[in-house]
Amino acid sequence: MYPFYIDPKLCKKCGLCIEFCPTKVYTTGKDDAPKVEYPEKCISCKMCFYRCPDFAIKLKPEVA
Known part of the structure; x- marks a missing residue:
C-alpha cells in the first residue's frame, strides 16, 4: 500500500x-x-518523504 500523498x-x-x-x-x-x-511498488522506505525539501510528501492520515 502506498502510504503517502503529495500536497x-x-x-x-x-x-x-x-x-x-x-x-x-x-x-x-x-x-x-x-x-x-x-x-504497488512502494516498499514504505520513506526515501521520498525524507528527501522532500518542502515537506510536500505527507503520510496518509489512516496510516499515521
Whole structure:
C-alpha cells in the first residue's frame, strides 16, 4: 500500500522524490510534477518523504 500523498500546494517540482525512490514509484506528470504511477511498488522506505525539501510528501492520515 502506498502510504503517502503529495500536497500540490507545497510541491515545487524539484524531482528529488522521483530521483531517490528505489522502486521507481514516481514518474513525471503534468507540468513536471511528480506522479504516483506504480503505488504497488512502494516498499514504505520513506526515501521520498525524507528527501522532500518542502515537506510536500505527507503520510496518509489512516496510516499515521
